[in-house]
Amino acid sequence: MSDLKRIRKEFTECKKDLETSGLDVSMPDESNLLHWKATIKGPVGTPYEGGIFRIDIQLPSDYPFVPPKMKYETRIWHPNISSESGAICLDILKNEWSPALTIRTALLSLQALMSAPEPDDPQDAVVASQYKKNTAEFSSTAKYWTETYASGSNEDDAIRKLVEMGFEVDVCKRALKQFGGDENKALDSLLAGLA
Known part of the structure; x- marks a missing residue:
């Protein structure tokens, strides 16, 4: 163990x-x-x-x-x-x-x-x-x-897109970090939080 x-x-x-x-x-x-x-x-x-x-x-x-x-x-x-x-x-x-x-x-x-x-x-x-x-x-x-x-711009782009959908920057960063930068999983999580 x-x-x-x-x-x-x-x-x-x-x-x-x-x-x-x-x-x-x-x-x-x-x-x-x-x-x-x-x-x-x-x-x-x-x-x-x-x-x-x-x-x-x-x-x-x-x-x-x-x-x-x-x-x-x-x-x-x-x-x-x-x-x-x-x-x-x-x-x-x-x-x-x-x-x-x-x-x-x-x-x-x-x-x-x-x-x-x-x-x-x-x-x-x-x-x-x-x-x-x-x-x-x-x-x-x-x-x-x-x-x-590995430019890092992918994460910046993902944050920008999620913010444009109405989510707060810090919330977007946490969601992306939680899902290893996977924008789709982060979005699903953010949308599930609204339900």
């Missing part, structure tokens, strides 16, 4: 330093401590700079003795992250996990991986090949994907 006290503490710790770490976490369903959503700011000086990347986190029932399951919901062009499924190739999310590690540690490791890809241990062979053979083309493609999929 999961250590719920530890999970709550980890969640609180993750929320503390958003400004310095560039990490943010939320729970789409406050009654389910085992499902988190996170965002990572693209590291400065990388093709991911300026992007906001959403991560889905599932904590197994035997956490922290088993690593969390994480995947990118935001599409990203990176050798160690599947451009199709968002699956991540990172040793601490597999055989190098230790109960001494935390979700925050794992998220910081993902941020570090974005700064320093490991093309010799790829999740996405096509991206890894491009990274090794033509770094400039890789950087250009990664930057394009960041601008296309």
Whole structure:
């Protein structure tokens, strides 16, 4: 059984330093401590700079003795992250996990991986090949994907649309956060609240 006290503490710790770490976490369903959503700011000086990347986190029932399951919901062009499924190739999310590690540690490791890809241990062979053979083309493609999929403007557009429908800005932000940025689910929730 999961250590719920530890999970709550980890969640609180993750929320503390958003400004310095560039990490943010939320729970789409406050009654389910085992499902988190996170965002990572693209590291400065990388093709991911300026992007906001959403991560889905599932904590197994035997956490922290088993690593969390994480995947990118935001599409990203990176050798160690599947451009199709968002699956991540990172040793601490597999055989190098230790109960001494935390979700925050794992998220910081993902941020570090974005700064320093490991093309010799790829999740996405096509991206890894491009990274090794033509770094400039890789950087250009990664930057394009960041601008296309991780610009953050999608959330701003969604908030604007929901506000135009008559909902308050803060309520819209909460609904979008609760549903991981899914505009349709957020709208359904907001409309259900009116009934």
